[in-house]
Amino acid sequence: MTRRGEFELIASLFAPLSSEASGALSLTDDAALIDVAPGCELVATIDTLIAGVHFRVDDPPDLVARKALRVNLSDLAAKGARPIGVLQAITLSEATDDPYLEAYARGLGEDLRHFGVPLLGGDTTAHRSPAAAGRGGPFTITIAALGEVPRGQAILRRGARPGELVCVSGTIGDAALGLFALEGRLPPVSPEHYDVLVGRYRLPEPRLALGLRLRGVASACVDLSDGLCADIGHICEVSGVRAELQWHALPISPAAQRRLADDPSLKQLVLGGGDDYELAFTLPIAHRSAVQGLAAQTGIPIAIVGRVRESSGHERDGVTVLGENGEPIQVEKSGYTHV
Amino acid sequence: MTRRGEFELIASLFAPLSSEASGALSLTDDAALIDVAPGCELVATIDTLIAGVHFRVDDPPDLVARKALRVNLSDLAAKGARPIGVLQAITLSEATDDPYLEAYARGLGEDLRHFGVPLLGGDTTAHRSPAAAGRGGPFTITIAALGEVPRGQAILRRGARPGELVCVSGTIGDAALGLFALEGRLPPVSPEHYDVLVGRYRLPEPRLALGLRLRGVASACVDLSDGLCADIGHICEVSGVRAELQWHALPISPAAQRRLADDPSLKQLVLGGGDDYELAFTLPIAHRSAVQGLAAQTGIPIAIVGRVRESSGHERDGVTVLGENGEPIQVEKSGYTHV
Numbered sequence: 226m227t228r229r230g231e232f233e234l235i236a237s238l239f240a241p242l243s244s245e246a247s248g249a250l251s252l253t254d255d256a257a258l259i260d261v262a263p264g265c266e267l268v269a270t271i272d273t274l275i276a277g278v279h280f281r282v283d284d285p286p287d288l289v290a291r292k293a294l295r296v297n298l299s300d301l302a303a304k305g306a307r308p309i310g311v312l313q314a315i316t317l318s319e320a321t322d323d324p325y326l327e328a329y330a331r332g333l334g335e336d337l338r339h340f341g342v343p344l345l346g347g348d349t350t351a352h353r354s355p356a357a358a359g360r361g362g363p364f365t366i367t368i369a370a371l372g373e374v375p376r377g378q379a380i381l382r383r384g385a386r387p388g389e390l391v392c393v394s395g396t397i398g399d400a401a402l403g404l405f406a407l408e409g410r411l412p413p414v415s416p417e418h419y420d421v422l423v424g425r426y427r428l429p430e431p432r433l434a435l436g437l438r439l440r441g442v443a444s445a446c447v448d449l450s451d452g453l454c455a456d457i458g459h460i461c462e463v464s465g466v467r468a469e470l471q472w473h474a475l476p477i478s479p480a481a482q483r484r485l486a487d488d489p490s491l492k493q494l495v496l497g498g499g500d501d502y503e504l505a506f507t508l509p510i511a512h513r514s515a516v517q518g519l520a521a522q523t524g525i526p527i528a529i530v531g532r533v534r535e536s537s538g539h540e541r542d543g544v545t546v547l548g549e550n551g552e553p554i555q556v557e558k559s560g561y562t563h564v
Numbered sequence: 565m566t567r568r569g570e571f572e573l574i575a576s577l578f579a580p581l582s583s584e585a586s587g588a589l590s591l592t593d594d595a596a597l598i599d600v601a602p603g604c605e606l607v608a609t610i611d612t613l614i615a616g617v618h619f620r621v622d623d624p625p626d627l628v629a630r631k632a633l634r635v636n637l638s639d640l641a642a643k644g645a646r647p648i649g650v651l652q653a654i655t656l657s658e659a660t661d662d663p664y665l666e667a668y669a670r671g672l673g674e675d676l677r678h679f680g681v682p683l684l685g686g687d688t689t690a691h692r693s694p695a696a697a698g699r700g701g702p703f704t705i706t707i708a709a710l711g712e713v714p715r716g717q718a719i720l721r722r723g724a725r726p727g728e729l730v731c732v733s734g735t736i737g738d739a740a741l742g743l744f745a746l747e748g749r750l751p752p753v754s755p756e757h758y759d760v761l762v763g764r765y766r767l768p769e770p771r772l773a774l775g776l777r778l779r780g781v782a783s784a785c786v787d788l789s790d791g792l793c794a795d796i797g798h799i800c801e802v803s804g805v806r807a808e809l810q811w812h813a814l815p816i817s818p819a820a821q822r823r824l825a826d827d828p829s830l831k832q833l834v835l836g837g838g839d840d841y842e843l844a845f846t847l848p849i850a851h852r853s854a855v856q857g858l859a860a861q862t863g864i865p866i867a868i869v870g871r872v873r874e875s876s877g878h879e880r881d882g883v884t885v886l887g888e889n890g891e892p893i894q895v896e897k898s899g900y901t902h903v
Contacts (some may be wrong), residue, residue: 253802255639270595271651299596312610314706344892350612362701367653521870
């Protein structure tokens with residue numbers, strides 16, 4: 226295997242991605258310097274993606290990089306924050322040879338430019354080769370994303386109140402169906418539908434523009450990483466409420482609708498599967514009329530999918546999904562847990 | 565193996581470590597909110613530690629946590645920054661059962677309190693079990709540390725100028741000798757010396773108080789993680805200078821002196837070994853008289869170990885170490901590279 230040394234790797238592949246930000250110090254220092262705009266709070270989040278767990282070992286490396294960045298930007302979007310930069314810690318494996326890393330850095334650079342976000346710093350480590358004394362291990366990416374939001378305006382998970390509307394951006398279930406398709410666990414899918422679903426799994430779209438516009442409008446917000454019911458369940462838990470969703474109101478893409486027509490049990494993937502990275506948020510009734518405007522301004526469809534209800538008093542009463550006749554649909558997999 | 569689920573792990577072990585910081589949102593949200601003091605810049609750094617690479621799999625888990633925190637705080641110290649919080653992403657392995665993680669969290673909590681730094685957020689993931697479809701992998705800790713420094717006052721690596729003094733805090737070589745002792749690669753060592761050396765390897769001391777006082781005094785600073793010559797070499801490279809150190813001026817602990825008396829070839833560990841996490845900095849001659857005061861105020865010995873010289877024009881001419889008769893000592897291992 227050909228592989229650059231640590232310093233050469235940083236200088237050749239990653240330092241160019243920091244060139245827009247003087248505070249990144251060309252990645253030649255121990256730390257980065259970052260200006261947070263006056264009157265703003267810093268918003269910080271960190272997420273790890275592991276080959277074979279959070280992405281497939283045969284996923285194209287440029288898309289792996291872009292996904293790792295995007296899932297972190299998605300966390301900032303859910304807070305209504307504007308991204309200001311990212312730190313990246315990667316641990317190389319036997320599989321990450323020079324061509325892999327070049328493609329990875331190319332994808333990362335492409336997306337950093339697309340979102341106007343600089344690489345501020347990082348760390349590059351490597352697993353011991355299994356052939357040597359070590360145990361080896363998979364390629365792992367940890368990104369810490371930093372953003373800013375005017376003080377007091379971040380949208381938290383804890384603000385949902387009974388009576389409010391529950392809304393979801395885009396369409397849901399596509400990413401989980403895409404993973405199933407990649408794994409050969411779906412009946413034959415037309416090429417265009419296959420591309421749509423797999424594309425949604427491999428390259429989520431962080432809803433940054435929508436997040437910014439939800440400030441002062443949404444009472445709580447979360448990005449859908451663990452699954453629709455699990456993530457809205459997180460809002461419920463910390464807000465002390467429960468949520469009632471209508472199955473027929475959920476936004477389902479044509480590609481996903483076709484899969485559901487073939488196999489209704491795939492409903493469970495729509496409700497429990499993760500990785501869509503859409504925003505789910507709660508909205509005071511008074512802001513109901515804002516929904517159409519938000520969708521028009523951002524070009525992202527927004528669906529009203531249910532209501533926030535008073536807690537029943539049961540611990541973790543969470544999210545109920547009602548079918549067409551008002552009967553609750555059992556959700557088998559209540560979200561993805563990473564441990 | 566008994567192991568808590570992701571959410572239970574966070575709620576029981578890590579959320580208590582965030583209780584001092586309201587912006588950590590009890591670790592129940594997607595991101596943390598952080599206030600940077602007016603007039604200050606944010607300083608951000610990230611470092612990964614891998615079991616079997618950066619710490620030994622049999623190192624006590626509470627010390628592993630404390631070391632992971634401290635190496636990141638050390639990066640902030642080198643910039644003259646005050647820490648304001650950390651984000652932690654851990655990837656669990658087969659070996660990190662409940663008792664391991666409880667000890668880990670206990671150590672982390674102890675040190676966060678000690679340094680007055682809150683845990684602001686994190687991510688908990690797990691390697692696939694090798695018994696399942698996955699490949700497994702070692703316990704991995706990535707910490708992103710955030711600090712603040714009055715705007716324009718951060719001490720960078722790039723400020724060293726010819727004629728300046730090169731200084732080092734504490735003593736050097738102990739950590740590398742400690743690792744050798746743990747690995748059984750040293751001749752018999754007295755119990756007290758063994759404890760000193762191993763302690764320095766397992767539990768470095770981030771020189772935060774010294775870093776704060778070096779603002780406006782030091783022209784460049786780095787923490788010694790890769791090795792004395794390698795890290796001072798980083799200053800040289802980005803400052804466009806070289807450095808000449810005097811072997812006899814290097815601060816060596818009694819425990820290390822004893823090892824060197826037994827085996828002079830261990831000199832190489834002092835010059836090339838890493839993990840001491842002392843600060844090396846350059847000082848304009850005009851500030852020479854400040855050295856004693858800095859040492860007295862912080863209680864940390866400071867040694868003047870050499871001079872900054874004009875670049876010879878050779879690429880990467882870096883660091884020369886001169887022996888007692890002025891002859892250059894060959895440095896075999898020019899620092900630890902993590903790839």
